[in-house]
Amino acid sequence: MAENHPIPVVVSGAVGKMGREVIKAVAQAPDMTLIGAVDANPSLRGQDIGDIIGIGPLEVPVLDDLQSVLVLATQEKVQGVVVDFTHPDAVYENVRSAIAYGVRPVVGTTGLSAEQIQELADFAEKASTGCLIAPNFAIGVLLMQQAAIQASRYFDHVEIIELHHNQKADAPSGTAIKTAEMLAELGKTYNPPSVPEKETIQGARGGLGPENIPIHSVRLPGLLAHQEIIFGAPGQIYTLRHDTTDRACYMPGVLLGIRKVTQLKSLVYGLEKLL
Structure with missing residues (x-):
């Protein structure tokens, strides 16, 4: 945290099985604040993500446009983090957009090619923006x-x-x-x-x-x-x-990744490099 401000976190793929676990973990973390929930399902737009996943209202509506939420993240006092658990077809553009907005991605979505990872690494380095791509958080x-x-x-x-x-x-x-x-x-x-x-x-x-x-x-x-x-x-x-046996096992690693990515200025591939 910078000057005791919690880390602003956006979750992309918020209503998916992994996204739900991330929402719960971030909502309970004392050094983080959930500021955005993105999901591609337009029928969920405007509904409170906390109510959707059954943990009570969090006053964070689900939106289906990632870029509008990235804009919101740039207005925070502390540089925001976006956690991506979406789909292999969408993850490259999601990560590239986040870096372009200066929002640090923590990526659990797999399916990126070696060439795509290298392109994102080059882009992150030019932007001096931290990025973590982790095939596994357990x-x-x-x-x-x-x-x-x-x-x-x-x-x-x-x-x-x-x-x-x-x-x-x-x-x-x-x-x-x-x-x-x-x-x-x-x-x-x-x-x-x-x-x-x-x-x-x-x-x-x-x-x-x-x-x-x-x-x-x-x-x-x-x-x-x-x-x-x-x-x-x-x-x-x-x-x-x-x-x-339970997706909850990934959450300590996801929270660690959120905390560590705020200290990075380039892309890191693999959570083991931050332990």
């Missing part, structure tokens, strides 16, 4: 990824399996891609072939991530968000797994 996931980095020093064979609910719009998950990228940063190529492989059904071996790491995606009702990193070596299997 602290347990970050610990799993760090354990995988340690394991990769001793194992040459690894595959990633990510499992999500069947409403998830992108595959593989941003978390799986980020995990593969982190393992690839060690400068080794995984899974040296032992026999020629042939897929009799295309995609049976998953999608190929960086440094020859296969990523397998499962989409089923009943799942929430889960990931396994499986290492193999002669005579042993080492499995790291994280299971999300």
Whole structure:
């Protein structure tokens, strides 16, 4: 906070499953104030977001135009933050608009390409505006990824399996891609072939991530968000797994991201870089 002023926060995708959790968390945080709620559903326009999600009135109406709320955020005494949990098709323009208005984005929406992330990083740096893009906000996931980095020093064979609910719009998950990228940063190529492989059904071996790491995606009702990193070596299997059973587990990481992004002047990709 600057001069004891709470951080003004806008939530984009406010009525979605993640957006609802963010609204609750921000409303309860003593160092933050909710100033805007944006959702693409025009039928909700003007309704109090607190009433919609069942926590009582917050005196924050839902609007369906992000830019009008970004204008509102620029009028606050402290630079505002916008938390984005929307859709892969909308997130790039949302983040670019926020940076243009000087509102710092905290992005949990996945589906951005490496090229888009680089373009946003260049734009944020030119604007001297902090931005956080985090494929996952669960602290347990970050610990799993760090354990995988340690394991990769001793194992040459690894595959990633990510499992999500069947409403998830992108595959593989941003978390799986980020995990593969982190393992690839060690400068080794995984899974040296032992026999020629042939897929009799295309995609049976998953999608190929960086440094020859296969990523397998499962989409089923009943799942929430889960990931396994499986290492193999002669005579042993080492499995790291994280299971999300409640979206509330992401909120400590989201609140941390909101606080940290106010101190940034450029884009950071991955919450682990701010811990």
